[in-house]
Structure formats: C-alpha cells, structure tokens
Amino acid sequence: MPTSPWYHKTSIYQIYPRSFYDSNGDGIGDIQGIIQKLDYVKQLGFETIWCSPFFASPQADSGYDISNYTDIAPEYDASSDALQLIEEVHKRGMRIVFDMVMNHTSIEHSWFEESRSSRDNPKADWYLWRDSPLPKLGEGLGVRGKPNNWQSMTGGSGWHYVQERNQYYWASFLPFQPDLNYRNPEVKRTMLDTVRFWLGKGVDGFRLDIFNVIFKDAEFRDNPFSFKFLPTETDPSAFFQEAKYTINQPESYEFARELRSVCDEFGEKLLLGEVSGGRSVIRKFMGAQKNDGLTLVFDFEMMNFEFTADYFRELIQSIETYFPNPFMPVYVFSNHDRARSIRRLGNDVRKAKMLHLLQLTVRGVPCMYYGEEIGMTNLKLPFAAALDPIPHKFKSIPRFIFDLLGMTINRDEVRTPMQWDASRNAGFSSAEKTWLPVNPNYETINVESEDKNDGSLLDAIRALLKIRSEHTALRGGSLELIDGLPDDVLGYRRRSEEEEISVLLNFGKSEKHFQFKSEDCIFRLSEQDDWKNGEIKLSGYGGMIPRDCFSQA
Ligand code: GLC
Ligand code: CA
Numbered sequence: 001m002p003t004s005p006w007y008h009k010t011s012i013y014q015i016y017p018r019s020f021y022d023s024n025g026d027g028i029g030d031i032q033g034i035i036q037k038l039d040y041v042k043q044l045g046f047e048t049i050w051c052s053p054f055f056a057s058p059q060a061d062s063g064y065d066i067s068n069y070t071d072i073a074p075e076y077d078a079s080s081d082a083l084q085l086i087e088e089v090h091k092r093g094m095r096i097v098f099d100m101v102m103n104h105t106s107i108e109h110s111w112f113e114e115s116r117s118s119r120d121n122p123k124a125d126w127y128l129w130r131d132s133p134l135p136k137l138g139e140g141l142g143v144r145g146k147p148n149n150w151q152s153m154t155g156g157s158g159w160h161y162v163q164e165r166n167q168y169y170w171a172s173f174l175p176f177q178p179d180l181n182y183r184n185p186e187v188k189r190t191m192l193d194t195v196r197f198w199l200g201k202g203v204d205g206f207r208l209d210i211f212n213v214i215f216k217d218a219e220f221r222d223n224p225f226s227f228k229f230l231p232t233e234t235d236p237s238a239f240f241q242e243a244k245y246t247i248n249q250p251e252s253y254e255f256a257r258e259l260r261s262v263c264d265e266f267g268e269k270l271l272l273g274e275v276s277g278g279r280s281v282i283r284k285f286m287g288a289q290k291n292d293g294l295t296l297v298f299d300f301e302m303m304n305f306e307f308t309a310d311y312f313r314e315l316i317q318s319i320e321t322y323f324p325n326p327f328m329p330v331y332v333f334s335n336h337d338r339a340r341s342i343r344r345l346g347n348d349v350r351k352a353k354m355l356h357l358l359q360l361t362v363r364g365v366p367c368m369y370y371g372e373e374i375g376m377t378n379l380k381l382p383f384a385a386a387l388d389p390i391p392h393k394f395k396s397i398p399r400f401i402f403d404l405l406g407m408t409i410n411r412d413e414v415r416t417p418m419q420w421d422a423s424r425n426a427g428f429s430s431a432e433k434t435w436l437p438v439n440p441n442y443e444t445i446n447v448e449s450e451d452k453n454d455g456s457l458l459d460a461i462r463a464l465l466k467i468r469s470e471h472t473a474l475r476g477g478s479l480e481l482i483d484g485l486p487d488d489v490l491g492y493r494r495r496s497e498e499e500e501i502s503v504l505l506n507f508g509k510s511e512k513h514f515q516f517k518s519e520d521c522i523f524r525l526s527e528q529d530d531w532k533n534g535e536i537k538l539s540g541y542g543g544m545i546p547r548d549c550f551s552q553a
Contacts (some may be wrong), residue, residue: 007205007270007295008328009475010095011360011465012367013046016336017054017076018062018435019417019428020370027431029417031072031081035088040447044373044458045465048095048270050207052336054082058108060176061389062336062415063099064209065106069194086202095204097270102191103210104177112178116162116169126187127178128170130159130220149222150246151239153213153231154393158246172213172246174389182214182255192262199263205270208259208294212236212275212285215252217245230405233300234278248277253284256293272330272367273297279322286327296330296365303338304406307351309490309507312358313481316492319364320479329364336369336415339408340378349375350541353460353525354505357543360464361503363479363494371418373461374450378413379439386410387436412436421448460525467523467545472496486512489538503545506538513537518546 021033031054041049053063056071063073072079089096105112115123130147147168152158159168160175169178180187195206223241231238236247256273263269273285273294278301287293302315323329333341333355345351352375359366383391383399391410394402402409417434419442420427425434426442439445450456468474473496482491488508494501501522506512511528516536521529521544528539531546538544 004326004328004476005268005295006095007048007268008326008365010047010270010365011045011468012048012050012097012272012330012365013041013044014050014052014335014367014369015041016052016370016415018052019415021418021420022429022431022434025430026075027429027434028075029428029435030075031077031085035081035085038088038092038094042092042094044462045469046094046368047469048097048204049089050097050272050367051085051099053099053101058106058176060106061174062387062411064101065104065108065174065177066101067106067108067110070197083201090202095270097205097207097272098198098203099209100195100198100206101209102180103172103214104179107176107178111180117164119165119167125184126181128181128216129165129167130170131167132161148220149241150216150220151223151241153210153236153238153247154390155239156393170216172210172216174393179213179216182251183218192259195259195262196265199266199269205263205272205295207272207274209274211256211273211294212248212252212277212281213246214255215249217249218251221245231276233276233304236276248275248281248284253288253293256285257287260293260295269295271295276300279318283322283327286323291326291328296328298330298332298335298367300332300338302331303333303341305333305344305355307345307355307507309488309505312490312505312507316362316479316481323364325478330367331359331362331364332367333359334369334372334414335367337408337411338414339406340369340376340414341372342375343378344406347375347377348541349457350525352457354507354541354543356457356461357464357503357523357525358490358505360461360468361474361494361501361545362492363477368461369414373458374419374445374447375457376416376419376445377439377441378408379416379437381410381412381437383410386412388412388415419446421446455526463523471499471501473499473501477501486514488512489514500548501545502548503543504536504538505543506541509540511537511539511542516546518548520547521545522547 018029020029021037022029023032054076055066056068056073057063057066072082115126146157146159158171171178226237226242228237236243271294275297282297285294319329342352383395388411416436416439417428422443426438450458473494477494477496480493485491489506491504517534518531523545525543529542529544530537
C-alpha cells in the first residue's frame with residue numbers, strides 16, 4: 001500500500017497570533033510570543049501549527065486585510081522573526097502553515113491604491129472594476145445603479161464606488177477588502193509567486209482564506225432570487241439571492257489544481273481550504289477523481305453538531321462516503337470566526353472531553369483552535385465596542401436575535417487572550433491593557449491549573465494525541481462503524497495493516513453495559529468506564545478505547 005502523505009496523518013493546532021502570547025508587554029500577542037510557547041504545543045502533541053495572518057495590514061479585519069504579503073505587521077515583529085518561527089517549529093519536528101488570503105487585499109495595498117487611481121494605470125485591471133449600467137426605463141433620470149445585483153457575503157451590495165475611475169470595485173467580504181482579478185494572468189502569476197516566496201522560506205503549506213470565492217462569473221450575470229435570508233454552512237446563498245455566480249465557480253476548482261501543482265514544486269505541502277457549500281463542493285475542491293486539488297478542506301457543517309450518537313454516526317457515514325481514501329476529511333469544531341465548541345455543550349467539560357476523544361480518533365485530520373484544549377469559553381462583549389467590523393454592520397438588529405439563532409456575530413468573543421495561568425491577564429501579557437479583554441474565568445480555566453490536574457480536559461487531549469501518534473490505525477487507518485451497540489453509544493473500529501483499534505463513546509447521561517470483548521484498555525475518559533468478563537461499562541458521557549482481544553494494538 002502506498003504510504004499516505006504527512007498532511008493526511010497530521011494534527012493541526014490553530015494559533016491566533018494576536019491572542020496567543022505577548023512577549024514584549026504591549027498587550028498584543030506576537031511572533032516571539034508564539035516561539036516562546038512552541039514547547040507547549042509540542043508537549044501537547046500537535047504536529048502542525050496554523051497561524052492566522054500576521055502580515056502587514058491595517059487590521060481592519062484583524063489581519064485578513066493584507067497590505068503586503070511578504071512583510072510582517074510591525075506589532076508582530078519583523079520578517080526575520082517569521083523566518084525564525086519556521087525554523088524553531090522545524091527544530092521541534094513540527095510543521096507550520098501560514099494563512100494565505102488570496103481572494104482580496106486590503107484597500108491600503110499599494111496594488112489597490114494604484115489600481116483605483118485611474119482607468120489606465122498598469123494595475124488598472126488587477127481588481128474587478130465595472131461601470132455602472134445606464135438607468136433603465138422607469139428609473140430616476142440620472143440615477144445609476146450598481147453594476148449588478150450581487151450581494152457580498154456579509155450582506156448588502158459588494159460593489160463600491162470610486163470617484164477617480166467613476167467605477168465600482170467588487171468586494172466579496174467587507175468594503176475594505178477588494179477582490180483581486182484572477183482572470184488577469186499577471187495577478188495570478190504574482191499571487192502564485194507569493195505562494196512560492198513563502199514555500200521557498202520553508203513553510204509547510206497554507207490555510208486558504210475564503211478560497212471558494214476566488215473566481216466570479218466572467219460575464220457578471222445577476223444572481224437569481226432565493227427565499228434564503230441567512231447563509232448556512234452547506235449553502236452560501238443568502239440575503240434573498242442564490243450565490244450562483246459569485247461563489248463556487250468551476251474556475252475556482254480548476255485553480256485549486258493549479259495551486260496544488262505550484263506547491264508540488266516544493267514537495268508535499270499542505271493546502272487547507274476554507275470553503276462553504278457542503279460536501280460535494282468540498283470534494284470538487286479536493287479533486288473530483290483523485291486528490292489532485294486542495295489536500296484538505298474544512299467541513300464547517302459539523303460546527304453545528306448535535307451532541308448525540310445519531311448525529312455523529314450520520315456525520316461519519318456521510319464523510320466516509322464523500323471522502324474515501326485517498327481523500328482525507330478534516331474534523332473541526334471551532335475557529336476564530338465561530339463559537340467556541342464548548343458553548344454547544346453547555347460549557348460541560350465532560351462532553352468536551354468526549355467531543356475531542358471523537359475528534360482525535362476518527363478517520364480525519366483534527367484541527368483544534370487555541371484554548372479549546374482547556375475549554376476556553378465565549379466571552380460576551382458589547383457589539384458597540386467591538387474591534388471586529390462584523391457586529392458594527394448588524395448593530396441595528398437586537399443582539400438577542402443572534403443569540404437565539406446561536407450565531408456568534410461579534411468574533412472578538414472567541415478571540416480573547418489565551419489563558420496560561422491564574423496571574424494577571426491570565427499570564428498572556430504584562431501590559432496594563434490587553435488588545436481584547438481576558439475572559440474573567442481565567443482564574444479557573446487556564447493551562448497551569450489543568451496541567452496539574454490528572455482528570456482535566458487538557459490532560460485528556462494530551463493523552464489522546466500521544467495515543468494517536470503511536471498507532472497507525474488512528475493516524476491513517478480505515479474506519480468502520482460498529483453495529484449493535486446500545487442506544488446513545490457510538491462505536492467505530494479503525495484498522496491499519498498492523499493493528500485494529502475500537503473507540504466507544506456514550507452520548508447518554510446514564511450508564512451503559514454491553515457485550516464487548518476487551519482484555520485491557522488503552523484509554524478511558526473516566527475511571528468509571530470499565531471492562532470485565534467480556535462486558536464493557538460506560539459511565540454517562542463516558543468513552544473508552546478498549547484493547548480488543550483480537551487486535552494487537
Ligand atoms: C475568512 C476568515 C475571516 C475573515 C474573512 C475575510 O472567513 O476566516 O476571519 O474575516 O475570511 O478574509
Ligand atoms: Ca506584543
């Protein structure tokens with residue numbers, strides 16, 4: 001059997017640089033701070049680090065608005081620090097991927113400043129510029145509309161007027177994030193060269209920001225009407241229109257393969273796409289026939305998981321159908337844009353342990369957001385004071401509506417500083433004021449206290465990552481669901497050439513007993529989870545990796 005590439009066997013830890021560790025006391029996390037905490041990530045057991053962007057940026061969208069792709073923002077240190085980070089990660093036998101925002105730049109990027117200055121400058125065609133159409137019969141005299149009916153991903157028209165050109169530019173996300181024009185070969189070449197630049201510096205790949213909107217319809221046709229108002233993970237259509245011509249265009253699937261071939265020039269590189277649109281769309285970005293597109297793609301549908309055995313059984317079944325070997329799924333339950341996963345669990349640490357037992361043993365690459373390992377929670381913050389631009393866009397809508405819908409509109413709430421210990425600012429920074437407030441629950445929820453506590457979430461995750469690293473069945477083996485288990489119990493068997501490992505999870509709150517031959521156990525969530533005489537006992541929200549008597553694991 002051919003060996004699978006490293007990026008299909010790895011485990012990913014997402015660092016949000018601004019909130020990880022502040023090394024110089026200015027209240028903002030930085031690259032040297034990440035370097036100082038690399039041993040923590042290593043000891044925890046993650047093999048790959050993904051850093052959200054730390055490139056030059058006015059920070060209007062916390063770094064997802066880049067003004068120079070090869071420079072580092074001054075508050076995060078210098079370019080030499082980024083190179084040192086790559087080196088330090090590699091020294092520890094880990095890998096690192098950077099965040100590549102290819103779709104758009106910041107409005108302050110010199111490319112855009114040039115492009116917007118006139119209709120005939122050398123970069124005039126680097127962005128998507130359109131004239132306003134002549135008014136149609138019946139429209140007010142002299143009133144010119146937007147170039148077409150397209151809505152941005154955040155709602156409202158994504159067309160923005162620039163006086164100098166008497167034209168509109170297109171922005172898929174927020175007005176200060178103009179989309180690059182990938183139909184211009186010079187733009188495409190420049191961006192692929194940016195990718196080569198960082199690969200040349202040794203990064204092991206990229207997480208790809210809103211990769212599925214890179215191409216828009218070449219003819220700028222109007223999007224059709226839809227009854228849908230809010231976007232969902234499986235269907236980006238929203239604000240009463242079907243995203244037919246703005247998202248998931250065939251050229252974007254093609255581009256995934258082109259980007260992959262550029263990365264292949266440098267060896268096995270990870271390309272982790274941010275894509276919305278459901279599993280069939282995700283599959284197209286990975287490559288319809290073989291995995292010759294993006295190497296991994298997030299599957300955000302599972303962010304809205306229900307904590308039941310049935311939900312996860314169906315999820316796993318569906319994922320196994322869409323992403324059979326040699327494709328590899330990603331299991332992700334939160335990130336810098338979505339609620340902290342423990343919120344969906346009513347902040348119940350026992351359930352969080354189970355969720356991560358599943359995440360770290362199922363067939364797929366786990367991707368964990370910083371702080372998940374200690375059970376960091378959302379911090380409720382007022383919209384009016386938000387640094388995140390999104391809540392400002394929706395401030396006319398009462399907050400309770402979003403709360404009822406379970407939507408995290410103010411992303412500041414999930415980006416608060418990492419909680420290292422119970423000292424001031426949770427040990428994140430020595431500054432008077434940190435860039436975002438520290439969650440007051442840091443006195444109990446922090447790395448130091450969980451580190452000392454054998455039954456903690458941190459302890460469980462560390463143990464599971466270790467087990468994962470030691471067993472080929474868990475890293476790359478096949479998966480088969482186990483039938484005939486009691487209600488509320490989910491079980492699956494992982495199998496490699498060398499071994500076979502079963503995982504059993506009780507999603508119910510009552511204890512379960514069932515026949516299952518086991519001589520020993522590799523891991524259990526609680527000491528109440530037990531095995532005896534061919535019978536397994538799982539406590540409420542218990543979980544176990546038994547040592548099957550017929551396996552050599
Ligand atoms: C992605 C990022 C998000 C950012 C947006 C625009 O969804 O994860 O943080 O605001 O793209 O770049
Ligand atoms: Ca700092």
